[in-house]
Amino acid sequence: MKATSGQKVRTGVFAIAGLVLLIGAIFLIGKKQNMFGDTFHIYGTFKNVGGLQVGNNVRFVGINVGTVESIKIISDTMARVDMIIRDKVHPFIKSDAVASIGSDGLMGDKLISIASTSENATVIKDGGLIATLNPTDFSKIISRVEEIADNAQVITDGLADIATQISSGQGSIGRLLYSDDLSKNLEGSVNNLKKGTAGFSENMTALKHNFLLKGYYKKKAREKEAAANMAAGDSTSQMSKKEIRKAERKARKESN
């Protein structure tokens, strides 16, 4: 049985549709990987690529401009990352631009972002080296946090010891808070002080009656009285200064 012309046409259309779709998909994937169109290459060296993979995007001012072409280990502490970038953005990527590894969103893929540092630098060469910033190494951060946590534990252990000692009445603060001895001693001291001051006032009274010091105390009492009179008669008394001096002299003679 021969294939009719209609069958041939329909089969042809069907096959062409499938092939067009296949070629379209290949073109789309190839475009994403910059396989078609003009491109240029640059490379950077990183101490740690932080999970970057071949095919990850390269961004410049937030736009996808290329992909990671290859990642090779060049020494025990260095990896070389080759990037393939669209030729259209070549004039904007300068020789002092800096490439850093970041990630696209919280759960996104890794990517390289290129940032310009100055406008006046020369354009980077095809195949040239770009300066890099190493990505944040989370394992390092975690080890630092662990150190801090260890220190915090030592401190809290010490504090716990101190609290235990205080609560068990050990040390100065513990004794101050929990021991009755100190308050008893203080009470005794206050009592002694009271007794001492009583004895002292008795001694002072005896001194006042002593003939050697009697004159001194009398003089003090007169001065006090005069001062009190002055204060009381400041507004009412019309005595002149002379009269006051006279009265003072008279009082002195009398006392002698």
Add this chain to the structure above:
Amino acid sequence: MAQEGTLSIKGIFEEAGNQVLFMFRFFRNIFRFNFEWNELIRQCYMIGYKSFPLVAITGFIVGFVMTLQAEPTMKEFGAESYIPRMVAVSLIREICPVIIALICAGKMASGIGAELGSMKVTEQVEAMEVSGANPIQYLVVTRILACIFMVPLLTILAEGLGMAGSYSAVNISGHVSPTLFFNKAFSSVAFGDLLPSFIKTVFFGYAIGFVGCYKGYNSDRGTESVGVAANSAVVNASLWIIVIDGIAVQITNALGY
């Protein structure tokens, strides 16, 4: 009774030997003079073009349903924007090749098995041999090659329609432009996803055509053997598709894709 499969060890080896010999006859006849181009195109039409509506509907609905099923979970993780990538990668890598191959096994392998089986019953194959025509070249080579060409094409079309289905499912809950959708979808698809799955479908096509032709060509003379040939062709072809898929995954993993 080779196609019914005897359980004895001798029977198993005999069946395996027959299949290998049949395979050699197929490969030998591909490069024979007077290739039946016209018959090949007719078979492509019968096998490929006529299967297209079934495959198209299946592909579209698979993409549509996958998106709707994935949406609530992806929403929970705040990763809705990953739906196009997820659907594209899973459709291209695994789902479309296997589902379309199984559908083709049901449609093509049974059709070929029944057709060749009935030709055998009605002694048309012997008549061809007597008249000097080469039945292997005319009947077997054209059908197997048609399957090899058509299954990958049908899979590609189903993948395209699956993505269209996914796009329409995404647009049920909100508007996303086709450019954004397909950009996102293809942002995660690499050649390492597309090519291994494409090569895999070539083998699926070969398995469908070969099993259908072998079962039909080697069927018995009784009328019920047509049904048996069609049935065992579908069962064996489906099994082979799953086995080839398992092997293909191992190979692609070993190659690092």
